Amino acid sequence: MPTCVVKGCNNNSTLQNKSQGITFHKFPSANEKWKDNWIRIIRNCRGQEDWSPSKSSVVCSIHFDQNDFYTTSKGRRRLVPYHAVPKLVGYAVFIIRRF
Numbered sequence: 001m002p003t004c005v006v007k008g009c010n011n012n013s014t015l016q017n018k019s020q021g022i023t024f025h026k027f028p029s030a031n032e033k034w035k036d037n038w039i040r041i042i043r044n045c046r047g048q049e050d051w052s053p054s055k056s057s058v059v060c061s062i063h064f065d066q067n068d069f070y071t072t073s074k075g076r077r078r079l080v081p082y083h084a085v086p087k088l089v090g091y092a093v094f095i096i097r098r099f
């Protein structure tokens with residue numbers, strides 16, 4: 001089962017996490033520039049300049065803010081195309097999420 005690729009985040013797509021409202025998002029394939037932005041952020045936070053996502057790499061929803069999401073007519077949460085990038089990475093997010 002996929003685990004979030006953000007350094008220090010061990011969220012994986014278990015039912016428990018899903019029931020807490022955490023969603024998992026694959027790297028964007030629709031647009032190279034958008035995808036490159038994700039890769040750059042993940043490389044930074046992992047400190048690995050040569051890191052590349054695999055087909056199953058995912059980032060979990062705690063690293064995005066509310067503006068990055070929209071809800072489809074079927075009630076599914078999706079990332080806003082070309083806009084949403086993981087931004088809450090590193091230690092800050094884990095401190096914030098405790099409250």
Ligand SMILES: [Zn+2]
Pocket residue numbers: 004005006009010011059060061062063
């Ligand atoms: Zn995560």
